[in-house]
Amino acid sequence: MGGDDDPLSLPGYKGVALKVLKESGVQAGDLIRISRDGTVYEGVLMPRSEYGDDRHIVIKLKSGYNIGVRVTADTLVEKVGAGVEIAFKPPPPPKQRPNLPRVSIVSTGGTIASRVDYRTGAVRPAISAGDLYSIVPELSDIAVIETEVLFNLFSEDLTPSHWARIAEKVAERIREGVDGVVLTHGTDTMAYTAAALSFALQGLPVPVVLVGxxxxxxxPSSDAALNLIGAVSAAAEAPFAEVVVAMHETVSDVSVAFHRGTKVRKCHTSRRDAFKSVNVKPIARLADGELVMLTEDYRRRDRDRELTLKPNFDPKVALVKFYPGMNPNVIDFYVEEGYRGIVLEGTGLGHVGRSCFPSIKKAIKRGLIVAMASQCIWGRVNMNVYTNGRDLLAMGVIPLEDMLAETALVKLMWALGEADSPEEAKILLKTNIAGEIAARSIYT
Amino acid sequence: MMSEGVDYSKIGLLVGLECHQQLATRTKLFCSCKPSLFKGEPKITFVRRLRPTQSELGQVDPAAYFEFKKGVRILYEADNETSCLVEMDEEPPHPLNPEAIEVALTVALMMNAKPVDEIHVMRKTVIDGSNTTGFQRTCVVALNGSIEVEGRTVPIEHISLEEDAARKTGGEGFEIRYRIDRLGIPLIEVTTGPVIRSPREAQRVALAIGRILRATKKVRRGIGTIRQDLNVSIRDGALIEIKGVQELELISKVVEYEAKRQLGLLEIRDELKKRGLVEEEIREEFHDATELFKETGCRVLKRAINQGKKVLAVKLPKFSGLLSREIAPGMRLGREMADRARFWGRVGGIFHTDELPAYGVTEDEVDRLKRLVGAGPEDAVVFVADSLENATDALRAVVERAKEALRGVPEETRAANPDGTTRYMRPRPGAARMYPETDIPPIRIDEEYLQELASKLPELPEEAVKRLMKEYNLNEKLANQLVDSEYLGLFEEIVRVSRRVSPRAVAATLTETFKALRRDGVDVGEVSDEQILEVFRLVDSGRTTKEAIPEIITWLSKHRGRSGEEAVEALGLTVISGDDLRALVDRVLQENAEVVRERGEGAFGFLMGYIMKRFRGRLDAKVVSELLRERLKNIHGE
Incomplete structure (x- = not known):
């Protein structure tokens, strides 16, 4: 029975509604009858959204529709029958084909790996191999899959310490001998994690594919299936051994693009093709079951290559976006707080207003690494063109070429986490490690 | 075949209606796009595949999964005027359109239904491609209403709001095309209880519901803006859902044919039992008859074989004569099997021995075919020509349908044809295909808001008829037609501003004239209220005449977005007046000088008719008659 013993029996209910339901001894999933002012409603008691008010009960009518029924003190609720046990029952998994490549899927959460439990209203991970095969049966023709849930977090709740744990987990799997790793991830900060793994996992022998x-x-219209097929296919047999993001190439369900982890950005709030390679082309595309490389410039898959794990990130690095009239105290704040690095997201070719110059000078003097990326997103920083840029260079601000601002933030955290001295960190920052800096700006 | 004059109460006919009516709100249900359609080539296209998902009860619809496995791709067409990222399923829905809620609540109160306290938007799984999301967003707004139809109380189970689906623009088989302009247009759905007992009554109930909806003056009009789904069953038959009856006049026919179809299928069942057939005898044993038809004179088979396809045949024991028996006008079991074969096997059609020899297939070939599959004189043989996979799927579906024939009437969803017959559409969806739309928070309906709506309800249709008769001196027929026409609001607006055209003439134009135009294929629905009002204003100001209205409306229906003024110009329908008119009358008098001489003022009728006939639409009859009389008087006086 429901009530006090079982907090899940009346999920989402509070106040008057909870009181009435408790007194009636019903729980979610029961068939109930509600009588109020001579009106009678019958249906299955459903969970209530936690943001709903405390004066309505949600029932599912026989027709399948849900409605909310207002409760007052004299509302009568009775149980008239036991409800159906509602459970996610995956169909039997297809036969495993042991001679296929082995792919490990590590889940961190996000839209791709979630399903709503309609009885409790809770979102739960659906990431057992069985669940995945049932959602995307085609996967069993591509690889033998093993799955593991590392976290179940919205991606905006991930921190640099999570990146480190993800890197360690991926390294562990690769050292166990899988042919590739797929990481399911919320899309909001997927590009940050992709950049972090690009720096932390050096000398990769096999692909690491982030997918969302x-x-x-x-x-039925989810983009998850095609993205997963693309990600698992790449992990299983792509010729590259890099950290990539696999997402829809267009708004059509026809192709998946693979973006280099240091060069990718979420550029749309909701479209399927939100992820774009910036300043470069995607490195590969999967269409009609065929993976095609779009560049010759990539690290080849090589099982015998030795993986080096460098999973340390110093969180004391800030990304500061300059805007007209910005108060330079923002920079001072980070200095006072003991930060070790600041990536400025400047305007145009890499500028900030002169009113910020004293604060920047002070920061550099206090030993912070101050670097410059552009808020234009596309293009390369060049601080030799205008006086402001030249002045900033003279102060010691490091121009970051065609590096994305988000990648620059992650890279500086990593450089400070891994280097023994700020000087070494500075050198790391300026050196191309994982394709984050390109010498040539191609027309894309 | 059934005799005419079925006693519907004896066969236990029960019909429920679901009336769907598009609303004329300013924007769509879940975004700010204009609810309208576009013509011509699409500027935007994209391709999707819809994947069957488990419902909240953990089941997958088998038909849906089958479709998916076949690799069906959907090509969507769009433009930026009629749809946005929401319809493309590239952006979450915006909050439910409050204007649409208001109309639905108004209808609910007019039907004595009880509005729900809190509206919850649901997702109803539909993966045929008609919704880019793979589900239709829908919500119950009110429950347990009733309407009076000719003295009988008809229960209204639900009043719901839902988004209209995309419209199919072509493609069969592996690529289906849909245009998403219609997707998201608000639909109100009114569902009656399954209590209607005759085809005629079904039509009357639909008419009554339609009148109440139109009384809100917030409904769209024109072809396809109102659609009825019918749930029809007879005793021992099955509940059959018939989708998409667009013409009110067709409802009774569809119900009648469906009752007959079910009776006919029951007769076939009884006949099969009489012949001693048991289900185990109907087997999935398929025979390759490709060799047999190698030299055939049948063009369809020949072409298929030349393309490397197979001819596959199956015996249907004891079915001889039953496949071609007409169970309802134009409907036969053989055709139902063909529909199934098309759906499950993607074949063009099937052949069966009941209709052979024909189509170039000879008697000898039929005999050899029967020998090949071991069929006797009591048996029928069905065969198809296609790829081995498609042919196998098609014959499997045929065998399944044959087994169902022995059981009676299979439950299914059927689609209405324009002639009142129906065709197989898909299996009936499972009950558990409705789950919550988590992107839209529930909407609370306040008591005060309901009271406010209740205080300003539109007048009921019967009241409107009485008022029109009294206020505008319309006869009952015209008043009724006007109330049924969707133009009542416009009528009152025109009458308010028009001095030259009588209310009766306005009413007749909006009803009878428009009806005649529609019959001639003019899409009157394309012409907006503003345009129609302008046309009457032009008549009023003497720019054109009442007689020119049909021509102007026709022109406007073909020239979207143009003005009545432009129509008058383009058609050369400007009124002849002043000196031109005097010259014209004088010319006519000269041309008919003899008549004038002979009959004097008595020639008026003849001349008037002559002029109006020759210059109809360009003359104001009143002015002409005054002028003509004056001239005749003058001539006579001379």
């Missing part, structure tokens, strides 16, 4: 979805997988 812009539409949850419990919808």
């Amino acid at each position: 979805a812009q539409r949850s997988e419990d919808r």
Whole structure:
């Protein structure tokens, strides 16, 4: 029975509604009858959204529709029958084919790996191999899959310490001998994690593919299935051994693009093709079951290559976006707080207003690494063109070429985490480690 | 075949209606796009695949999964005027359109239904491609209403709001095309209880519901803006859902044919039992008859074989004569099997021995075919020509349908044809295909808001008829037609400003004239209220005449977005007046000098008719008659 013993029996209910339901001894999933002012409603008691008010009960009518029924003190609720046990029952998994490549899927959460439990209203990970095969049966033709849930977090709740744990987990799997690793991830900060792994996992022998979805997988129109097929295919047999993001190439369900982890950005709030390679082309594309490389410039898959794990990130680095009229105290704040580095997201070719110059000078004098990326997103920083830029260079601000601002933030955290001295960190920052800096700006 | 004059109460006919009516709100249900359609080539296209998902009860619809496995791709067409990222399923829905809620609540109160306290938007799984999301967003707004139809109380189970689906623009088989302009247009759905007992009554109930909806003056009009789904069953038959009846006049026919179809299928069941057939005898044993038809004179088979396809045949024991028996006008079991074969096997059609020899297939070939599959004189043989996979799927579906024939009437969803017959559409969806739309918070309906709406309800249709008769001196027929026409609001607006055209003439134009135009294929729905009002204003100001209205409306229906003024110009329908008119009358008098001489003022009728006939639409009859009389008087006086 429901009530006090079982907090899940009346999920989401509070106040008057909870009181009435408790007194009636019903729980979610029961068939109930509600009588109020001579009106009678019958249906299955459903969970309530935690943001709903405390004066309505949600029932599912026989027709399948949900409605909310207002409760007052004299509302009568009775149980008239036991409800159906509602459970996610995956169909039997297809036969495993042991001679296929082995792919490890590590889940960190996000839209791609979630489904709503309609009884409790809770979102739960759906990431057992069985679940995945049932959602995307095609996967069993591509690889033998093993799955593991590392976290179940919205991607905006991930921190640099999570990046380190993800890197360690991926390294562990690769050292166990899988042919590739797929990481399911919320899309909001997927590009940051991709950059972090690009720096932390050096000398990769096999691909590491981050994948997400812009539409949850419990919808018929979800992009999750195609993205997963793309990610698992690449992990299983792509010729590259790099950290990439696999997402829809267009708004059509026809192709998946693979973006280099240091060069990718989420550029749309909701579209399937939100992820774009910036300043470069995607490194590969999968269409009609065929993976095609779009560049010759990539690290080849090589099982015998030795993986080096460098998973340390110093969180004392800030990304500061300059805007007209910005108060330079923002920079002073980070200095006072003991930060070790600041990536400025400047305007145009890499500028900030002169009113910020004293604060920047002070920061550099106090030993912070101050570097410059551009808020234009596309293009390369060049601080030799205008006086402001030249002045900033003279102060010791490091121009970051065509590096994305987000990648620059992650890279500086990593450089400070791994280097023995700020000088060494500075050299790391300026050196191309994982394709984050390109010498040539190609027309894309 | 059934005799005419079925006693519907004896066969236990029960019909429920679901009336869907598009609303004329300013924007769509879940975004700010204009609810309208576009013509011509699409500027935007994209391709999707819809994947069957488990419902909240953990089930997958088998038909849906089958479709998916076949690799069906959907090509969507769009433009930026009629759709945005929401319809493309590239952006979450915006909050439910409050204007649409208001209309639905108004209808609910007019039907004595009880509005729900809190509206919850649901997702109803539909993965045929008609919704880019793979589900239709829908919500119950009110429950348990009723309407009076000719003295009988008809229960209204639900009043719901839902988004209209994309419209199919072509493609069969592996690529289906849909245009998403219609997707998201608000639809109100009114569902009656399954209590209607005759085809005629079904039509009357639909008419009554339609009148109440139109009374809100917030409904769209034109072809396809109102659609009825019918749930029809007879005793021992099955509940059959018939989708998409667009013409009110067709409802009774569809119900009648469906009742007959079910009776006919029951007769076939009884006949099969009489012949001693048991289900185990109907087997999935398929025979390759490709060799047999190698030299055939049948062009369809020949072409298929030349393309390397197979001819596959199956015996249907004891079915001889039953496949071609007409169970309802134009409907036969053989055709139902063909529909299934098309759906499950993607074949063009099937052949069966009941209709052979024909189509170039000879008697000898039929005999050899029967020998090949071991069929006797009581048996039928069905065969198809296609790829081995498609042909196998098609014959499997045929065998399944044959087994169902022995059981009676299979439950299924059927689609209405324009002639009142129906065709197989898909299996009936499972009950558990509705789950919550988590992107839209529930909407609370306040008591005060309901009271406010209740205090300003539109007048009921019967009241409107009485008022029109009294206020505008319309006869009952015209008043009724006007109330049924969707133009009541416009009528009152025109009458308010028009001095030259009588209310009766306005009413007749909006009803009878428009009806005649529609019959001639003019899409009157394309012409907006503003345009129609302008046309009457032009008549009023003497720019054109009442007689020119049909021509102007026709022109406007074909020239979207143009003005009545432009129509008058383009058609050369400007009124002849002043000196031109005097010259014209004088010319006519000269041309008919003899008549004038002979009959004097008595020639008026003849001349008037002559002029109006020759210059109809360009003359104001009143002015002409005054002028003509004056001239005749003058001539006579001379």
